[in-house]
Amino acid sequence: MAQVAVVHNTLDFQGGADAVCLATCEALSSDHEVTLFTLSETDLAVLADRFDADVDGIAVRTPPANGSIAKTLGRLAPWIGPQLAVRSVLVARYFRQHADAFDLAVSTANEFSFPGPSVQYVHYPQFHLYDLEDGDPGRLNPLWSRIAAPDRPDLQRATLLANSAWTAEVVAELYGVRPAVVAPPVDPIEEGLDWDDRQQGIVVVGRIAPDKRVLDAISLIDRLRDRGHDVHLHVVGSTPRSYRQYADRVAAAVDQRSYVDLERDVSRDRLETLLRTHRYGLNLKPDEHFGMSVAEYVSAGMIAFAPDGGGQRDILDGRPDRLFDSLAAAVDRIDTAITTDDRPSLRRDRFTRDQFKAAISTYVNQTLE
Incomplete structure (x- = not known):
């Protein structure tokens, strides 16, 4: 020892x-x-x-x-x-x-x-x-x-x-x-709902911080709704003292929208409940070094979307229908997935x-x- x-x-x-x-x-x-x-x-x-x-x-x-x-x-x-x-x-x-x-x-x-x-x-x-x-x-x-x-x-x-x-x-x-x-x-998150029973919503997990581009996620949900999709957004993350000013801006934007929820410092049980019951997970940080949240989306049986760069490319197997290089492209990818009723297909147990x-x-x- x-x-x-x-x-x-x-x-x-x-x-x-x-x-x-x-x-x-x-x-x-x-x-x-x-x-x-x-x-x-x-x-x-x-x-x-x-x-x-x-x-x-x-x-x-x-x-x-x-x-x-x-x-x-x-x-x-x-x-x-x-x-x-x-x-x-x-x-x-x-x-x-x-x-x-x-x-x-x-x-x-x-x-x-x-x-x-x-x-x-x-x-x-x-x-x-x-x-x-x-x-x-x-x-x-x-x-x-x-x-x-x-x-x-x-x-x-x-x-x-x-x-x-x-x-x-x-x-x-x-x-x-x-x-x-x-x-x-990243362990698989078990006991998720069947796809047809999941909510048509997007979950964004991570620090509520500028590099995570949470305000862009709110803009994205606005654009999807403008295209006729009845979708909602959950922003779930910690608020370190360093990012309180940015978190206040996020909270103000959330308060203006009935279809966006902000949950800070949630328990593990609450986080996993959201991942088990929703269809889509989103990361917006370019060149994420690995992408824990992206891996968790996959592990929970969700369809995950992320910028086309960094370690998250490996998590999503380089798939062009899951990766994007701009906010507009992210909207297009999710729009297509919803419209075609695409289903998850990536392995959930790659990073236990x-x-x-x-x-x-x-x-x-x-x-x-």
Whole structure:
């Protein structure tokens, strides 16, 4: 049994990266002593309930003044821009003070320079984003990169993983090291209604944040109704402090429409109920690094639609009738699916939690050996 530190920059955004973190903690805790290092307002137990994860017995360590720092970063997000990198800098510095007590570090939130052996799971690089054509660095990313970014030898020594083939190519472009691909955990959602019994509605799941383009989803439902389709929309997601201003704009738009519902911070049971009972799932973020919500739509027996780029292309098998390159094209794809009464056909069990946990355990044990 080894002492394993799981390093995760924040649980506050409550998205796919956090599902990976919890599943990793769950996978490793049966064979090792696991301690989670993070900078978060969000309580681990609260998030575990949302992602249906068993993380009892996982110790959580946070930097001094954790709550105040997390709240301040959340409030400053509209002015300082993307903040995963700065949270990583702070968490990594805190972890280094305790690194000697651990046999292995496991990052579940992108690349780090660790003092010892490590397994690092990259959702998308967090440093040197100004070198990437599609990166969103923010003004301060060059500073965080100078302070804490790993170099190529750091990552050559690490066991490097990525959430999709697309992300692996981005990492290889940036660092010259190509990770192995381990898809995030997405179990099939069982007991869904038969297709004819499902509501002719669209569900959008994810952070209520600008990069998710939730306001575009509201525009999309307006256009579909203008074409004569009696469809409605459920927007379901978390509202991290960083995105409260945008979430207020979304709420204002929802209040003007009887056919759009906004549900924040719902339980896992409520989320799965929506996915079991509706026909269509929609993602609007271009170049999604993997697309947890897209995979969940498929796993629930829905027809999923997503932008034609990023890891979500793999989830949807590159199908042109499910992928789009503009909002107008998204409207056309869904219009066609409704008009022709198209049915789902993709496998629902491609990215199970058991597969993810087995892969993570294998890479961790190989690295420890």
